[in-house]
Amino acid sequence: MRANVIELQTFAVSEGALVPTANEARRRYAVVGLGARAQTFVDALAGPYADRAELVGFCDVNQTRIAVHNRWIAERYGYAAVPQYEAGDFGRMLEEQRVDVVVVTSMDRTHDDYIVAALEAGLDVVTEKPMTMDPVRCRRILDAAEKSSGSVRVAFNYRYNPVHEKVREVLASGAIGDIGSVHFEWLLDVRHGADYFRRWHRDKANAGGLMVHKATHHFDLVNWWIDSEPVKVYADGKLFFYGDENGKRRGLARDYDRADGSAEAKDDPFAIKLAASEKLRELYLEAEHEDGYHRDQNVFAPGITIEDDMAVLVRYSSGASLSYHLTAYSPWEGYRIGFNGSAGRLELLVRENTFATPAEEQEHSTAVQHGDAKPGETEALLTIHPLWEPPQTLLHHELGQGHGGGDARLLESLFGDGDEDPLGRSADHHDGARSLLVGLAANQSFETGQAVDVSALLAQ
Ligand SMILES: NC(=O)c1ccc[n+]([C@@H]2O[C@H](COP(=O)([O-])OP(=O)(O)OC[C@H]3O[C@@H](n4cnc5c(N)ncnc54)[C@H](O)[C@@H]3O)[C@@H](O)[C@H]2O)c1
Secondary structure, eight states: OOOHHHHHTOOOOSOOOOOOOTTSOOEEEEEEOOSTTHHHHHHHHHTTTTTTEEEEEEEESOHHHHHHHHHHHHHHHOOOOOOEEEGGGHHHHHHHTTOSEEEEOSOGGGHHHHHHHHHHTTOEEEEOSSSOSSHHHHHHHHHHHHHOSSOEEEOOGGGGSHHHHHHHHHHHTTTTOSEEEEEEEEEEETTHHHHTTTSGGGSHHHHOOHHHHTHHHHHHHHHHHHTOOEEEEEEEEEOOSSSHHHHHHTTOOOSOSBSTTOSTTTTOTTOOOGGGSHHHHHHTGGGHHHHOOOSOBOTTSSOOOSOSEEEEEEEETTSOEEEEEEEEEESSOEEEEEEEETTEEEEEEEESOSSOOOGGGGTTSGGGSTTOOOTTTOEEEEEEEETTSOOEEEEEEOOOHHHHTHHHHHHHHHHSOOOOOTTOOOOOHHHHHHHHHHHHHHHHHHHHSSOEEHHHHTTO
């Protein structure tokens, strides 16, 4: 087995946008997994980046969802229907359509198959996070990437939020000296947080639980911000709020499996109403006949195998430590971070709303799409506290839409003109693995109660 630590130490510093050179024709893109998130990429490729990109294939287990995307881009951009393929015909699509780049936006547990197949065909890959969801799959991707002439970009949009870029800039400038520790709390509210317990994410076998599916963003940010390698992880996690037993014990549970068509769900603040949102109705309710997938499951029904309250302690190769907490049942959504340095402290507060309103009241708004903060209620406050000096406010303003403005900037980095990227925002498969391994180690620590060596995970 190779020395994984050495392999993971490679750090991407150049932007490497997936743009054609002056002599190249438009690059040919295929998208696999045409659900909600795919829209960000499909819209960009069919719209603002259509002069340098061509959509040549859509692939999914569900053909109804593909047809919805095709109709949307026809309506919005007058785009001709993109050829559609069944999941089993992915390889045929790559050949028939002479694909250059594959965009992976399918369910997490399927990412590795598509990434590896594309890399083996020598193609470039843009994959949504998490890059994958277990150590075996992660190893497969790292091996395939090593042998391939193709590249992997992991779409860590949080790096491209200007507030997060500022944090990276301040830390890299040495303004707070050497970093001794990071304290990081992320709160998902009872609307967005609850959504993980309604969908495929509720089963750990699909996405590795929130330590992998969600916290991969947060661990990636810390790895990037402090420019160091996670070495050891100890964690404690539990299902405290959602699930049938918790729901019954606290009198929150209603007796239904899925909300659509259920009288019990009508006034349940935890129920989502698919029929009331055009997007949710088209993408999921009207696509159920193909795969039987229910996107509106009861968060207090049986079958949940993921945690909703997780505490993690990470030791880094630099000697810094991270104490991290993820809560998925909070009244408000946002995060607080403190960096303790030898010359002072950097503090960030991001508030995406002041309180969550019941899902039912959100039914006609875009709030069902994650990444949308509530205008008028948001706040980003970054302060520096040098030793022996008064604190200074580095920024204080409202948040941008689309993951704090990160989505649009990520798309420009992927599909627009590549730039110098002095902050090293561009993330490759090593970054994807590094962030993933913290979550996987945390999952293992939940089970064993022991601290886990991160590098040992890939050796198993
Ligand atoms: N970076 C972000 O901010 C962000 C936000 C949302 C989602 N995501 C990521 O995007 C991905 C998709 O999430 P989503 O919210 O769109 O979920 P979704 O359920 O709306 O879409 C998933 C799609 O994958 C398809 N699929 C399932 N099995 C498949 C298979 N074997 N082959 C091909 N397609 C298959 C489903 O039919 C569905 O169309 C996930 O990996 C998620 O982590 C990232």
